[in-house]
Amino acid sequence: MSIKNDVILRLENITKEFPGVLALDRVSLEVKQGEVHVLLGENGAGKSTLMKILCGVYKKDGGKIFIDNKEVTINGVKDAEKLGIGIIHQEFNLLPFRDIAQNIYLGKEPRKNLKLVDVIDRSVMYKKCRELLDSLEININEYALVKDLGVAQKQMVEIAKALSSEVKILIMDEPTATLTKNEIDKLFNIILQLKAKGVSIIYISHRLEEIKIIGDRVTVLRDGKYIGTVEVCDTSTDELVKMMVGRKIENLYTRTYNKIGKEALRVEGLTLNKRIRDVSFKIHEGEIVGFYGLVGAGRTEVAKTVFGEYKPDKGSIYVFGRKLSKLTPTEAVKNKIGLLPEDRKEEGLNIKMSVKQNIVQASLKKVFPSGILKEELELEISKKYIKELNIATPDAHKIVKNLSGGNQQKVVLAKWLLTESDIIIFDEPTRGIDVGAKAEIYEIMDELAKKGRAIMMISSDIKEIMGLTDRIYVMYQGKIVAEFDHQNYNQEKIISFAIGKGEKHG
Amino acid sequence: MVNLINSKNKFKKVPGILFGLLAVVCIFSITTPYFFTLNNFINILEQASILVIASFAMTLTILLGKIDMSIGSIMSLTGVVTGLMIHNGMPVWISVFLGVVAGALLGMFNGYLISYQGFDFWIVTFSSMGIIQSLALVITNGATVPGFGNDFRFLGDGSLFGLPVIVLIASGITILLVFLTLRTTFGSNVYSVGGSEQISKYAGINTEAIVFKTYILSGILAGIAGIVLASKVNSASPIAGSGYEFDAIAATLIGGTPFEGGRGGIVGTLIGALIIAILMNGLNLYGFTPPIQFTLIGFIIVLIIIIDVLNEKYKAKKWGK
Incomplete structure (x- = not known):
């Protein structure tokens, strides 16, 4: 299939410097259409920074971003949104005392055509929200306040929020960190559905078992540098760990069983x-x-x-x-x-x-x-x-x-x-x-x-x-x-x- | 997964403090003969109007998760500015307009420092509270600007369609602000900045602009309150507004907008301000002197807040089980 091999996103030599730290040092990344591309690396490797540049939260200091082989500039969250880049942040980005629809359409509420002030079209907003939740089979009332939701429900709302605008590339930053087994299965189902629609997913995770299940390719970052990109199916977990930490961890669990005291x-x-x-x-x-x-x-x-x-x-x-x-x-x-x-x-x-x-x-x-x-x-x-x-x-x-x-x-x-x-x-x-x-x-x-x-x-x-x-x-x-x-x-x-x-x- | 039921949430939208308002009304109606009369109600609304407007100014900034301590001082200054202009022969309506503009500029000063310069909102508004108060004293030499003509007094003391103009002004502002906060993107953004500035930023909202505009609006509302106050008492004292910031905070908190921001709103504050006005009125009917009134009101506010906290705790406990 040729569609699957189209490179939709290309990052070239992205560099980002924070005072005193070179967070990203000429990092490159290629994402194909409809693939789940895992971004792997230890904390501080630069994964989140790279993604924040892609979705317009940070500005890059160097390098180029191409979408569909055209160079693009991303100066803010709105730019990224227009380019079809959505993100589910690691920490919940939901306002507890606002309802589901208000959260999902935060900053992009449907508007009525009035000259003087921007008036929210509430009936359209809640109707669209219901349709979106239904399409994802999320069984939560759109008027419910976020504070009354459980962790998994919040995660589902986050996903709905990311999908509320037309996305071509969806970034998920450790989406399963707080989910139970069942909920993870549900999330994976949604990911598969999105893949089938041709959405590319950049998936950040620490859980190596998950990568095996859901990932197509893996790019590893270490200390702000690009280490390599490999196919998931022909790479062992040990190899991935080695790429990630730069050394082989012989035995993760050290345990010398001692004589039990009082x-x-x-x-x-x-x-x-x-x-x-x-x-x-x-x-x-x-x-x-x-x-x-x-x-x-x-x-x-x-x-x-x-x-x-x-x-x-x-x-x-x-x-x-x-x-x-x-x-x-x-x-x-x-x-x-x-x-x-x-x-x-x-x-x-x-x-x-x-x-x-x-x-x-x-x-x-x-x-x-x-x-x-x-x-x-x-x-x-x-x-x-x-x-x-x-x-x-x-x-x-x-x-x-x-x-x-x-x-x-x-x-x-x-x-x-x-x-x-x-x-x-x-x-x-x-x-x-x-x-x-x-x-x-x-x-x-x-x-x-x-x-x-x-x-x-x-x-x-x-x-x-x-x-x-x-x-x-x-x-x-x-x-x-x-x-x-x-x-x-x-x-x-x-x-x-x-x-x-x-x-x-x- | 729990399906959260629609009706439960709609019920929640009624501020719990409405029952507090009803309770206060009932107690005074039963215990004093003059309280439950149309005249007295209009009287209460008239007394409440200025506090209502000032409290809205406060509520908007508290919704942002911030505060505006300079509201009382802005009221004093805009009152004397308008008064002095009228006494210097400026047409009344231009004086009033420029008074409101002065309020807007002061709000802009606060808002600029807080949003675009990133200064702490406590420090900024406490400082401007002092600066603006002093300014009012300086331009009047500490003296009260004396009485005005009938055209200016119309605002605070006149009546239209059988209702006090001041009540109509407060009602108009209430309707506008309810619309602004609950139906426009600006209002939605005020709530979301109060909920979390970072989340708002990540949603592409220009949070600095929201903070800036909200402080301007707060300044405008304080300006209106100050001018109407001058008109009502028929003089502009350079310290007329001092202390209003505290009543405004009380009305906001009673009305269910906590200091963290992001929830509560205009309707709650309206009820909060009415409760304070009714307490003052009722205690007056009982024959309490103002100092004792203030003491009792203080206690009642604490009581209301304690009940609110206990209620939250009770709910949390039920949730836990």
Whole structure:
């Protein structure tokens, strides 16, 4: 078929410089009509920057863009839209207090022909919106407010928004990061439909398994440079990883199983609202204990209750055999419990503060008993952890907002190491983190267990959780439904318990 | 997937604070004999009109997720500017027009610094609040501009078709602004900038222009409020408007437009301003002196906000289960 081989988009030697960083260094990319072209690379490789240039959010410093073999200039979002380029951003770009139609047609509302002011033609807008949602088989009311939608529904609305104008090229930036298996299947179906219509898709993802399923070709970027383009069908995952990180990662999961020490954390009969029901478990020194389950199974709630953020209706928590009388985060920190929350940017870090300020944040009393801050001491401590955890930052003064996800996670970890936490809770520690940094975080976790820390790990990545933990508790609808020792790990069994299909565990 | 039902959402569009308004009306109607009369209602509307206009000026900037602390000062300055021009022999309508233009220019000053220069809106409008207030004092030497002729007084004290002109002006502005905020792309963009400037930018909206224009509009509305106020009290004091910014914030918040911006709107603020006016009127009928009125109103506002917060919490809890 000749259609399939038409190059619809060509980027030539695109260069973009931010103050002090060459984000893109003469990057080229060719996308054919009707293909799913995967853009692969670690965080900071320049994928998002390249896409933001293509959709008019950033201006390029050099290079050329061709669409249908004609050179084009893109000076703003409107230009890109006119050229048929649509984008689904990594973070949701929806206004929570506006309805679906208002969000979908934001900035391009159908208008009535009035001279003086632009009046929105509401009847046309809602009618068009309904038709669009129907065509994508999205069963959501167009008058519903975005804040009332679930994550998957929001993602569907994002897709509808991108498709609301005539698109030839659709950019999807990590569209599956927040979706469940079922929803991902639905998304893939939509992608196939679009492909059939001749729409080209530029697909950014970290998930290598997905690329195998949905991708046609892969272009790899590393450190702002073009590494290569390969066909998905004749490239192995290992090769892709190698292209991405520039070295071969021998063993992603490092785990030395240690001798288990004494009991560090015991939870008995924990019940919270209807979100956690009668949950009991133990974690020992030197042990990494996994909590597996679907989104909404209650794992994060367990973590946050142990950390004292949620008040349980029933149940008790014992730290080294001593029952905690008060359950508050202050008390948890005093009892040497640390939490690396799922939402790093909102809950784990003070995103506008520097690396050093974040590291000492939970230990101010310990580090500065007099109550007076000393910057040299702060610096000295931070430098130690920057070195120990290999945090990639030019110095300790850097604002954490500007660090990559992996390095942000390490800063959160440094905070809990400084408090000398005995019990560390990792909630989805590697979400949104690239492969290289993932391996490092696994290594650090293993190291911590070796030193006798008790680690609770929540993860939705079955490979990761099986590769790293001593034991796994499987949660389903707020209950622990199964427990596995690492000698008895069985992927199918664990998953079937997590989706509520497992037989009663004897 | 949950199919969100249509009717639920339409019901939600009725601002909850409407019940607060009804409650206040009921209480005063039952407990005081003079409250529930047509004359008193017209009286309340007349008293509320200036606050309504000033509160709209505030609401537009709060919808943007920002604020305009200089509204009271703009009212004072436009009042004295118009007053001085009239006393210097300028035709009334030109003076009024130039007064409104002065409001627009002051709004433009705020808007330019905030949108195109990227300065913090608190710092800009707090500074301009002081600067504009001082300007009003300087050009009047601190003295009040005294009484006017009947043609100017028509605005604030006259009546047309049996209704106070001031009420007609406020009603006209209300209708225009409801249309502007809910039916035009400009209004939609104000909400979306308030919801998130970045999302708006990504949608190709010229966010700077929206912020700039909104502050100009806020200045114009404050200007109108200031001129009408001067006409109503038949003098232009250089501090006539001071304090209005706080009542305007109260009316906006009571009306359901939170400081984060992006939701709420004109209708809610209208109700908020009416509640404040009714409270003042009712407490007056009870015979409370103004200082005690203000204290009680303060408490009632806190009470309304507490009820609102508890209501939200209750809803959130129900949602959680």
